[in-house]
Amino acid sequence: MKRSFIIGSLIFLILIIPPIRIYMESMMIIHMLVQLPLLIVVGWCIGEYIENKYPKLFELINGNGVSGIIIFVAITMFWMLPRTLDEALTFPIYEIFKFISLPLAGFLLKDSWRKIKAFGRIFIYLNYLSMFGLMGWLYLDSPIQICNNYLLEQQKTLGWGFIFITALMVLYVLQSVFTDQSEEE
């Protein structure tokens, strides 16, 4: 438990080192598809430790995992909007919010994932599948520059990134539903 806490804290510290932070944020695809997910991973790692330390608190505020997963979805959707990505580079308050909200999202995801059971997990997964596909389409197809801080080319690269992730997600779905799940049990 402590190990995951240390790993999470370490990743967080690395991510906030100014040269690393600025470098990551200089490229749209790395900002969106590397830095943001890594901040969620930070929350996931730290969450495991805190969850074990205060189990009753989590039972109280996120008993069946639904409230936690809704907040997770809300936070990630917020950060998927092109405008918020832009604002994070323009306004320090957004940047600070990003470094707080995304670990919190990861933290809630960790707590909620096992609680929402298979049905909830599939629903959330399929929700993100269509959302990533849509975001890829949006970034690839938009004839205008969506963010002030990133050029059109960067937008398109990010679009392909989203499409790549969507394709991987589709492959994962196909292998899960067409390979024998009963043998694993």
Place this chain on the structure above:
Amino acid sequence: MSTAIGSKNVKSDNKLVTASLILGGVVIAAMMIFGILMLFAQGGVINVSDAAFYQFLTIHGTGMIGAAALAAAGVMWYFLGKYVELSKKVFIWFLALVLVGVVLVVIGVFSFEYASAWTFLYPLPAISANAWGVTGALLYLFGMLILGTGFLLLYIDTGRAIIKNYGSLGKGLGWDVLSGKKRVEDAPPKAVVASTMVTIVNVTALIAGAAVLIMNIINVINPSFTFDPMLAKNLTYAFGHIFANAIIYMAVIVVYELLPKYAKRPWAVTKLFLVAWTMSTVFTLLIYTHHMLMDFSMPKWMLIMGQALSYANGIPVLVVTAYGALMVVHKSGIKWDMASGLAFMSMLGWTIGAIPAIVDATIVVNHVMHNTKWVPGHFHMYMGLGAVVMLFSFMYYLAKIDSNVQETKLDKFAFWCYTIAMMAISIQFLVSGALSTPRRWAIHYPGWMTPAVFGAIAGVFLVIATTIFIIHFLRYVKNRGTLGSDLHEEKAA
């Protein structure tokens, strides 16, 4: 594996299924009235403003597809629940979300004059030439999104349950039997095979639909966000065509389950049956491209695929099912009643209703016929005389096995009235198509009017027949749980 699981609480299951059927049946009847109004308006008998006509068109299409899908999902849930453990909670959520979606769509159409037709083809929702505003478009699009979410929840549950029971969706389609790992006697039942197929195609369709709906929503809110219209059309039909097509694949389960019981003959799953359903799974996912045959910028191979696979799609399940049904019934001494009669009639509707579609899927014909009333001729016959008849068959079946409500001469009258009226409506559309009458036009030239009036009059009889069907079902709901036929194995157990 293929044995039925003991139904835990048949009564409460039936209650949920009847809710979906009542809602579906009543909406279908209401939508017929809008159909009649449109035909009378096209025939010059009544005056309907252009704006109102397109609102009617939108609600008629959306309502018919939504209601038929809702009731068909109830049929599928009922029969699949005999073989796998489905969640009642999810079905309640499904019903609730569909209801919310329907309310939003109705408000969007009638209070805010939204009228893009049920295909909501991009960029029409945002570019209406002031026929409707942002609110109407958003209400409709969000309504459809919520409705789709309800269906997605249902299919996640059916998929989960099938995988839990059979190991994978491939095994639900009987691939282990086809590969020789399992004996054909141990193949999944027909209801499971059909439900697996529907789960696969409809989850795909709903994901495509969600993406294109949200894209339209973004475009409506901020028109400076534009998208590739061709990709949008592909996604729209990947959603709309597959979803509408899947209705009959859900509803046909009633034919599979009912006819062998009535004929007292087994209707065994064969390897050919499994191959047919696998082929249909693939074809149903791909043939939506026959809606693009007039789009010159589509890749040529996709158009050729659209034509070839549309031809092929008619063969596997349809032939296997229709031929199977004939074999089960032939010289069986079957006792015909409303349920078995409607189930058998639906086979006719499905078979002949597919033919105009196959004709229209021919590229050279499509260029001439696709925007004529030939196409409504196809889907009114296919859906009205096929899928919807299967739903009515199930209504009578449920009434028979779960109550002492008797069929009357009025029901028999309704049977023939419905069949002849639906046939007349479909034929007038086909004739109109042959006369080059354009579809989706509020105003007709005098030369186009006669078939429309004929169809509208037939529509009145159709509504009368449908009302009789629904009244019979409502009588069942009132007398539910009273002694029924011994056809219901769970109740007898």
